[in-house]
Amino acid sequence: MALKAQVLYDFTAEPGNNELTVKEGETLTITNQHIGGGWIEAQNSRGEIGLVPEDYIEVSWWPLCVVSVSSLSLSLFLSFIHHFYCSFIPHISPLYVIQASNGNDPWSVWNADPSGGSNNNWASNPEGTQTGKTAPDPWSSVSQGHPQAYQGPAEDDEWDDEWDDMKSTGGYAESESGDGGGIQRGGAHATSMKISLNKFPGFSKSGPELYLLCKQLTKGKDKLPIYVGEVGPVWFYPETQLDCVVADPKKGSKMYGLKSYIEYQITPSTTNRPVNHRYKHFDWLYERLLDKFGSAIPIPSLPDKQVTGRFEEEFIKMRMERLQGWMSRMCRHPVVSSSEVFQLFLTYKDEKEWKMGKRKAEKDETVGVMIFSTIEPEAPDIDLIEVDQKCEQFSRFTKAMDDGVKEILTVGHEHWKRCTGPLPKEYQRIGKAFQNLSSVFNSSGYQGESTLTDAMTAAGKTYEEIAQMFAEQPKKDLHFLMETNNEYKGLLGCFPDTIGVHKAAIDKVKEGDKLVATSKITPHEKVTMAKRVSVMSYALQAEMNHFHSNRIYDYNRVMQLYLEEQVKFYETIAAKLRQAHGQFTTM
């Protein structure tokens, strides 16, 4: 599928520079996005090819305002209840490697110098939507390959799976301590895409305007209602919480054994009938959810593909644990879990249904900002000032929480290293030193020596046991604290994009009077924009309330688990030492 673009502003080519003169409103076909330096190569309707400034055009990602009606079933979802997933996470021992967030910080988009040069596609991408893949550093070279989000849906080539399954990583990166688990991973996918809106004065139809000024809104059964509950606007929650179990990873192979892959079994709580999926299917689902809901709902990235394990089993276990976490979080979301594509993934009956469902999902046109056209808040419109305030508040909160979560990850990572590295070594040395001295004492030939030496040996062995306990403890408590915060780090990394869409919409509505005055829009359109930004705000509020209620549940649960295990840990140490103490005699 060729990539189309609309010209936003007139541009006159300079002779001899291989440039192309274009007019506002003209449609171009992109022939090369990898020119760099702020340029794109395009072909006009007359077949002429030349360079155009990338900021002067808008890449068409979906046919404007032609919204399909999907057959989303809402029959499952009846009321708003707090019933969240219980994890089936096995105990394993990852080493968390905290990546420096500089240069890849999705939040930096709001701090960056707005006049900064837009010398690549990412920085000047005028769409305001999320992209599917790990974001490249926006300031690095453009030549790093084309982001998948810009491409048409991938062909269903079952052979194109090198990127999917395990690769030999040529040994695993081991931590300095050399102890602890062998899993090492980066942070969650950063889903940030540097949204660069309003670079040019005046009005453009890019980004949220697609929805704000859309003539014709979707009608029918696929509506997403928003109610006002105790905590404010909320999504419509199903009576029964969907959940699923990811389990039973199996190795499959193709091409007469030349290629191997892992297939996971996913069993949804609704049908209780397992389906099989490979990582690449999860990735396909992620892409669809991101395309469809990403403007309204932060879709967390899949567990990093670059997870590497010391052993294949560890790697598979770790990926499975995290796929379980990701699926559970998606199941928990009322909008995502009830979507047709998500239901397809969980309940397809045969290969034919799967393939047909895939094709249909890939053709879904209610994607990007158009998701807002399906949202129906059962509440009066709110004015722009309140919309703006709410958006700012969510932005501040998610940024602050992102910092807090990263701090816990950094500190937890340090603590993990110490608990599995130097601390057990030290307690072991203390234990050995007591035992060695005891064995010297035993050689004294002095009578009545054994009362002391038996006790000292026991004390020494106790410290060796404590060493072992220290080394094993992080798997029992810190692991879950880290996993939860790691998941939230991934989730929070999606907010800049989601909130960015809202900010762009608000900015546009703020310009309403000016746009009317310059006849860019009609007074009626201005009123429509205000109503629609209110709808967007309800969606954002519902999403934030969903986030908050999940967050409170998750942190309450993980803190309790952490402290419970810590109490057990220190109590066991104290009990062991009390026993050792009891072996000494009062002389």
Next chain:
Amino acid sequence: MALKAQVLYDFTAEPGNNELTVKEGETLTITNQHIGGGWIEAQNSRGEIGLVPEDYIEVSWWPLCVVSVSSLSLSLFLSFIHHFYCSFIPHISPLYVIQASNGNDPWSVWNADPSGGSNNNWASNPEGTQTGKTAPDPWSSVSQGHPQAYQGPAEDDEWDDEWDDMKSTGGYAESESGDGGGIQRGGAHATSMKISLNKFPGFSKSGPELYLLCKQLTKGKDKLPIYVGEVGPVWFYPETQLDCVVADPKKGSKMYGLKSYIEYQITPSTTNRPVNHRYKHFDWLYERLLDKFGSAIPIPSLPDKQVTGRFEEEFIKMRMERLQGWMSRMCRHPVVSSSEVFQLFLTYKDEKEWKMGKRKAEKDETVGVMIFSTIEPEAPDIDLIEVDQKCEQFSRFTKAMDDGVKEILTVGHEHWKRCTGPLPKEYQRIGKAFQNLSSVFNSSGYQGESTLTDAMTAAGKTYEEIAQMFAEQPKKDLHFLMETNNEYKGLLGCFPDTIGVHKAAIDKVKEGDKLVATSKITPHEKVTMAKRVSVMSYALQAEMNHFHSNRIYDYNRVMQLYLEEQVKFYETIAAKLRQAHGQFTTM
């Protein structure tokens, strides 16, 4: 007092080399000990001065076999009971700096190449007695000053105290962690002196021979009896254990305030009447005890003069604690505590009695190996094979224990650093991270947030408290474990010299037949030597049994204290965390 020397072997001077021809048996006056290269400058009875090989002469340290009878009172000491001192040690926080023992290892005397060059006074000192001061590295330059043990008793110059009291150390050496107490000290004084016996074939009257072949043994009330108890030979123990309290350090000054010193108050349990002493008086006492008992009883060095503290108060406290430990150990020893010089130190009534007592003690001639002449075992003689075996056994044990004690000190030092440095920092950071996230949560504006945030803040504060607990714990337990092992390290450092005297005596007795055959000694003298080496062995056994019983008591006590405090520590942490856990609600 001029230093006299006896010529052991004929030496013929080479012309033009400033050498002096001497004959065996001749008496010389040492005029310069600091020549180096194995030479000493001496004057013969005819007034001629010249260089003599230091290995050819024997420095006279006391008039041979003229033993004075001191007025030692034994009336206080009636039976052998285990009643040891209770410490009055205040809690302070030293940083133990473990010195590498290479080059200064008192045990190396038995491992060193016996043919190694004796190019200075220490290495070739033919006396076989201990010296009072920190031993210089025997392989370093001779020019480092004269060891006090070779000098006559120091004049009672109250002005000569620069070395005694505190000096500005130009800042204190701080550990890397920067935390913990500010006291830093080296190991205990190494009292090792490289005893180099039997360098020449044939018989010499140096070292233990002074006692083994002494014509006339002391008679009278100053006898030191040895009994055979349940554990074997034991000293005569007093019914009431002497003890004393070192307290109330006061700053004094002299020379119109130009010089300052610290005076400690020592109150013995017998008189309950305090006496005052400065560090230099302790040092004088140490010298006397070492001279008098060092061949039979390891006299541990005083706490290192080089203790430096961050603050004057810390320095004084630390020195006081260790002077208390040293005095308590001396009080515990039945022979030392009942000696006239020790009693003088503890009970002198006025300046006059102190000065007269000092002069008398300095003139005491029952010093060095001659202490054995006062020992009277109430048991049959033991044969040389058994004497030899016992000596070897004690040698092996004390060497092995020295290694074990040093291992504990090294490990404990590491543990101290970690407990006061990185660990509290880490727990504090964990606590801060929880509190920071909690405070972010508080800003959400979501209702019902406080149930979680109150609990998370409490959990964060709990980890800050745990951080504080970690930092303070070593003062409560590890401190005493370290102090005890440090004291034993000092004590064990004295054994090579003490055991060396015995080994030299055994070697001499082994040569008995050869010496008789070559008419160096009479057959009667050979029998006397065998009897006397048996007496020496009883003394060593009594001393080892004293050491063992003290060791078992000390380690039993310190291990109990350590484990007791460790149990409390971990129990308190568990209790704090249990409380923090209780603040979370089950949702």
